[in-house]
Amino acid sequence: MAFRPQLTIVQDEEDYYPAYANAEQEEIETLGQKINYAALETHAMALRPGILCHAGPLRFDRQTKHEVMGGMNIHVNVEFQDGVTWLARIRRSNATSPPPVVRDYIILSELATLQFLENVNVPTPRLLGYALEADEGNSVGVGYMLIEKLPGNPLDWARATEDQKHRIIDQLADHAIELSKHPLDKIGSFNRPGDEHIGPIAREEFSNVTDGAIHALGPFTSMQGYYIGYLHNILDRILTRQLYTHHPLDAYLIHRFLLDLTERVWPVEGENEKIYLNHADDKGDHVLVDDDYTITGIVDWKWAFSAPCALSFNSPLVLLDLGGFYAGDPAISLAESYFAEALERKGGIELAESVRGGRKRRFFEFCCGYDMYTDWEGFKGLFEGLRRCVGVYGELEWEDWRGIALERYEEDEGVLRLMV
Template sequence: MSIPPDYQTLKTSKWFAYCNVHFLITFDDGVKWLLRVRQNRSHRLPTALTTPVIKSEVATLMLLKSKGVPVPAAYLPPHLREKNDAQNMTDLDYFFYEYISGIPLHLPFKGYFSEIDLPEDQLEGFIEEYCKIKIQLSNLHLPYSKLGCIYPSGEGITEVGPIVSLGCFMNPTSPHFMGPFTTYKEMMLAKIDAALRYVKVNALQGGYTVDEYLWHLEMRELVAASKVLIAIPTELFIKHNDSKGDEMMVNEDGKIIGIIDWEWAYVTTKSDAFSTPHFFNRTFAYMKGSNSLSHAEDLLIECYKRHGRDDLAECVKEGKLYLRMERIGYYDPAFTKSGFREVFGEDVPKDFNPPDDDAGWRKYMLKRYEHDQTLKEVIDKYGTKQELAL
């Protein structure tokens, strides 16, 4: 096993990532694996949190691998396998998976806010590659009936269980993880309720606490009123859920030869699974409330249609609803609030019409939710005179 001489060398190497660090293992026959180790930032997380995440990622990878998707095969360590009495003799949370050649895809942007900054021919080439991978994922026939993460359930068998997720979608006490869910609406309401519980004790963003609570109350009302999100799906799909572009491994010709980092992947509806990720919409206009399609999304729609997949093209056209939902638990006052409301279309309650400016919005929401007991507690504990001046 290749071990760097010191931490700084490891940190600046290609094996170091935000949540995980990797060590290359080369066997005598030349076969290469990676040891994937969860980083401990200041302290090791309880195994009640890390073990489900590891088991879910390994089960997801093995399912995808068995269906021909270009992902590495993955293997649980002995102490996490069923019917095994082995003990974890380390202070590490880890598993093994195959080494995939290639390099992580680098998508250039002009500053923090911009669309993908590639020459048109290269952008079209990337979209074609991305489209083919998504079509492959769309053709998988999954044996599940609920939304959640995939877990091992016996020799070669998997099942859907609770959602493991980065962020607030968990409980601080056992059982930590929620789900599985019957509908996307049920899942989002559970996530919003979790966010509200954390905001109540100022445990999320740590600022603008009253506005943060009000915004999540607004999102809860909008999700609860949605007729689109209540549909019980007849088929389900796997969503990567940490797609930044660099999860795609490419060769020297820019062809996608593998997809890694399935740590928080989950089974969900077609509309959610094939909506476009944030890197398609890293624009100032999106932050300021626009739900227009980006140029890359227009190209992706055209590409899906060329491949006879109008259904996936429609997922891109209507996908801003699901992209906006990814901000649950990540309130940011820089985002224009009307953009989150607009994606609900005609399902927005008829009497719901707050002003566009933040001060007017806050006044409107304080009145609308004045009977919410927890809001009163949040105001008493965290409200400022500026926020509450009516």
């Protein structure tokens, strides 16, 4: 069956934040108890013979937790006597985490991605060692990778001045053009450390687990095939009560409609594009900068996959005007426009076109699998924006669209099952 998180729902907002903080503390303490720090140090010292090191144990501190805990991973500093510091990057384990076999597959993909990036002129952490959770010889107790700790701090986009933002955007344009010099042959994720083999997509929502074995979607030869496979998987999970259990019929109608829109958003005639690596989580904190806003590193490649130019070189998420975007505004932001101009100025004309014409594809991407239960208003804005961009029922309010969708799909087997 597919991975389905078991969540405790806290209805009262006053109760939510203390409960969330307590859950984070319990998660860090539980993970810290699983880690064999001596074994981690032994592995690190074997990679740098003759130099002692110390792996700092995980401790929960609300003031500094952002330094060790991200959305999906936790980092342990491994400090050598000569001043060199590495990071042990460990996947978080909580109520929403996928099974270990899926976590290991995503780690494998990130490992292979970092190795690919060693030959690309983009500042990324060097992979130094690793062990999967399922490896027989792994005495550390968890899956992990050892990577360089790069200098700099996560980009705080909101606090940057216009000049600083332009400096960052110019560098991001350089990175995009550099990545465009390294085309790939299919849509999917690197999944074999040591070579550039592209396999199935390494993301939780693309993965099913049956009898302890992972079955992930992909690789694909077109974005149309990618989204058709993904949307069929979502529809199947709705019908088996693995997704959208609160409003399954509405969610099914929406994703059935998105399935029909796939050809409009990713037409067949546009499927001969070359394919490139896409970060897939470029919301800003993946960029490390120094005090002068020089980018010192691009990190957090856990969900990276290869995709056509129109997706891989669409605007980084950090450049979106989120207010306008979630309201369904089809216009790109000023930052996105500057990014397109920078690409064009540096010779990336096709890449600039991906940015200027990318809003329709971005709306479509966000609508697929969106968390409608916790952000219904945000979804409605995205969905209306998408319908306006493709010219299908763009003028309709939600209730009017829903009525038409019920008529349109009244004979659909999934709709009939959900209406029983």
